[in-house]
Amino acid sequence: MRRRWAASLVAIALAGAGAGLNAQSQSRSQDRDAPESLLPEGFGDPSPPPPADRPTAPTPQVQPPAGTAPPIRRPGEIVQPIPGLSTAPGLPTPSPTPTPTATPLTAAELLQYDLPDYARRSVARVGAIGLAEGGLPANGFGRSDGRFLEGLMRRLDAPIASRWLSITLRRMLVSRLDTPAGVNGADFAAERAWLLLRMGEAQAARDVVNGVDTENFTPKLDQVAMQAALATADPAMLCPLQPFAMTRTRDTGWRLAEAMCAGLSGEPSRAGKLIDAARKQRAASGIDLLLAEKILGAGAQGRRAVTIEWDGVDRLSAWRWGLATAAGVAVPDTLLASAGPQVRGWAARGAGIAPPARLRAADWAASQGVLSNLAMVDLWGQVEDADDTSNSDAAIARDLRAAYTSADMGERVSILTQLWKEAADPRQRYARMVLAARAAAGVRPAAAQAASAGDLIAAMLTAGLDRPAARWRNVVEASSDAWALIALTDPDARGQVSQGEVDGYRGTADSRRGQLFFAGIAGLGRVDAGSIPSLAEAFAVPINADNAWVRAIRTAAERGEPATVVLLAAVGMQTPDWRGVAPATLFHIVASLTRVGLEGEARMIAAEAVSRA
Structure with missing residues (x-):
C-alpha cells in the first residue's frame, strides 16, 4: 500500500492543539472525509512538537443599488458564463436580477414536495453554519437595508486582494444570517451564492443554495443554483430543482437538465426523447448539446456514446466547464487560460480532476484562501502517490515531506527556503508559504535560524x-x-x-x-x-x-x-x-x-x- 504521508502529517499537526486565537477563532480538526473548516485549520493554535508596477487604488465608493442589474442569462445562451469565463474584460459584471416574492405553489406542485412541516426552513434566516460552528451572529447585518447590501454584493469585483479577508468574507456569506429588511430571503441567498461563485468558492455557494427549501426558490435563485451545480461539476444537483424551475422558466438549461436527469435516474428512453426533441427544436447545438448528451448517457442503462471534440470552440462557458468536468472530459489548456481566475478555485477542489492536474490551479486557490494548509498538504500527498505525476512535481512533494518530517532544523529551514526561492512569482511564493505553514511552525526558535525568521513567521x-x-x-x-x-x-x-x-x-x-x-x-x-x-x-x-x-x-x-x-x-x-x-x-x-x-x-x-x- 502506498504511503499517505500527508494524512500522517495532518494527524501530527493537529495533535495537542490548544486554545485558539480568540473566542471567534477556534481550531477545528478534521479528517480526510469531513467537511473542511471555513477558517484555515490551526487558527490561533500552538504548533506541533518538533520532531526527536503598483496600480493606484481608487477610493472605495459605496452607493445604494440603482436600477436593475443585467440578468445572468443572455439571449441565445444556454447559461450565462460566470464573469471572466467568456466575457471580455471591461464588460459589466452579469448578475442575478431582483425578483418579487415567489408565487405560492399550487396544490399539485406541493404534492411533489415531501419535506415534513417540522423540517421546512424559513427564508427569514438562511445559511449553512451557525454561531456554534464558527459562523457570524444571525443579526450580523443589523439595521442595514437589504437592497443596499444586495447592491454591494452584486457589484463587488471579486476576487479581492487579501486571502484572510476572502476567508472572512466566505465565512460571513455562508453564516446562518437573518434576511435584512427590504429583500426576499431566497433572492438574498442567491446574491450571496453568486458572490461566492465569483470568489472561486463553488462548494460554499452550493451550501448557501442548499440552505433554501426548493419550494421557496425564486427565478433568481434558480439561475444561481444552476451556476453552482456547474461550478461544482455536479449536474445531479439540478435534478430535485428542475421540476420546480420549469414552472417558473423555460430556459434552455433547465430543458436540457430534464433530459440529463432522466438519464441519470435510469430512464434512457425518456432521456433520449428529450434530448432528441431539444436537437430538433434547435434549443441547443454543438458542444453544448453534446455535453448534455454525454451526461445523460452516463446514467444506468445509458447507451449513448458521445465523443467530445473542442475544435472550433473559442470560449469557455460555465456550462461547458461544468459538464465537461463532470463527464471526465479534459478542457483544453487554451480555453482554461482564457477563463476568469475563479475557475481555478473551482478546479482546485474538483473531486473529478486528477491531483496532478489540480496543481495548476492550487497555487491561486491557496493564495486566495480557497485551499487551506491542510488541503494543500493533502493534495501534494496525493500528487506524490499519483502515477502521472511529473518528475519536477514529484521532487517537490519529496522535499515537502522532508521539510515536515526532518528532525534537523537546519535542513528543514534550508528546504523551506529553497521551496520559496524557486517560486515563479509572488503569488506562488505565498501559496508555498501556505503549503509549508506547519513545517515552519515545527522549527525551534533559535539564533541560528534568526535570519530566516521573517519568512518562517x-x-x-x-x-x-x-x-x-x-x-x-x-x-x-x-x-x-x-x-x-x-x-x-x-x-x-x-x-x-x-x-x-x-x-x-x-x-x-x-x-x-x-x-x-x-x-x-x-x-x-x-x-x-x-x-x-x-x-x-x-x-x-x-x-x-x-x-x-x-x-x-x-x-x-x-x-x-x-x-x-x-x-x-x-x-x-x-x-x-x-x-x-x-x-x-x-x-x-x-x-x-x-x-x-x-x-x-x-x-x-x-x-x-x-x-x-
Whole structure:
C-alpha cells in the first residue's frame, strides 16, 4: 500500500492543539472525509512538537443599488458564463436580477414536495453554519437595508486582494444570517451564492443554495443554483430543482437538465426523447448539446456514446466547464487560460480532476484562501502517490515531506527556503508559504535560524498559527519584518508597542511596508492613541481622509454589525493584489473588524499586508 504521508502529517499537526486565537477563532480538526473548516485549520493554535508596477487604488465608493442589474442569462445562451469565463474584460459584471416574492405553489406542485412541516426552513434566516460552528451572529447585518447590501454584493469585483479577508468574507456569506429588511430571503441567498461563485468558492455557494427549501426558490435563485451545480461539476444537483424551475422558466438549461436527469435516474428512453426533441427544436447545438448528451448517457442503462471534440470552440462557458468536468472530459489548456481566475478555485477542489492536474490551479486557490494548509498538504500527498505525476512535481512533494518530517532544523529551514526561492512569482511564493505553514511552525526558535525568521513567521501566519510565531519574539531582531509580524499578531501581547518602536520600523522597512505596518498596528489599537496622529503624519498615511466608504464602514462598526463590516471591508479591497490597497483603507478595515469582535481576523489581515507588500 502506498504511503499517505500527508494524512500522517495532518494527524501530527493537529495533535495537542490548544486554545485558539480568540473566542471567534477556534481550531477545528478534521479528517480526510469531513467537511473542511471555513477558517484555515490551526487558527490561533500552538504548533506541533518538533520532531526527536503598483496600480493606484481608487477610493472605495459605496452607493445604494440603482436600477436593475443585467440578468445572468443572455439571449441565445444556454447559461450565462460566470464573469471572466467568456466575457471580455471591461464588460459589466452579469448578475442575478431582483425578483418579487415567489408565487405560492399550487396544490399539485406541493404534492411533489415531501419535506415534513417540522423540517421546512424559513427564508427569514438562511445559511449553512451557525454561531456554534464558527459562523457570524444571525443579526450580523443589523439595521442595514437589504437592497443596499444586495447592491454591494452584486457589484463587488471579486476576487479581492487579501486571502484572510476572502476567508472572512466566505465565512460571513455562508453564516446562518437573518434576511435584512427590504429583500426576499431566497433572492438574498442567491446574491450571496453568486458572490461566492465569483470568489472561486463553488462548494460554499452550493451550501448557501442548499440552505433554501426548493419550494421557496425564486427565478433568481434558480439561475444561481444552476451556476453552482456547474461550478461544482455536479449536474445531479439540478435534478430535485428542475421540476420546480420549469414552472417558473423555460430556459434552455433547465430543458436540457430534464433530459440529463432522466438519464441519470435510469430512464434512457425518456432521456433520449428529450434530448432528441431539444436537437430538433434547435434549443441547443454543438458542444453544448453534446455535453448534455454525454451526461445523460452516463446514467444506468445509458447507451449513448458521445465523443467530445473542442475544435472550433473559442470560449469557455460555465456550462461547458461544468459538464465537461463532470463527464471526465479534459478542457483544453487554451480555453482554461482564457477563463476568469475563479475557475481555478473551482478546479482546485474538483473531486473529478486528477491531483496532478489540480496543481495548476492550487497555487491561486491557496493564495486566495480557497485551499487551506491542510488541503494543500493533502493534495501534494496525493500528487506524490499519483502515477502521472511529473518528475519536477514529484521532487517537490519529496522535499515537502522532508521539510515536515526532518528532525534537523537546519535542513528543514534550508528546504523551506529553497521551496520559496524557486517560486515563479509572488503569488506562488505565498501559496508555498501556505503549503509549508506547519513545517515552519515545527522549527525551534533559535539564533541560528534568526535570519530566516521573517519568512518562517509569515508562513505560520498564513494558517493562523499565531502562538508558534510569537515564540520567536525573543529571537528576532528589533525593527525587523519578523518583529513587525509578531507585534501585529501576538495573541498574548502585554501592553502596547511604543511610538519609538513603530517609528523605528519606518527606518528599516521600505516605505510601502512601513505604511501598511502602521495602518495595521494603529487599527488594532496596539499603539497609544495619542501618538497615532503624529505617526500617521510621519508614515504619510491619511487616516482622517473621509469618503462615503469610510463613513459606511465606520457606521456599521459603531452599530455592531459584523456582517456589514466584512462586506464593506471587501468593497474596500476590490483590487487584484495588495499593490492596489491603500494603507488608509487597511487602517479602517482593521479598526472596524476589531471593533465588531473580529480582532483575530483583523490581526491576520494586517500581517498578510506586511508579508505580501
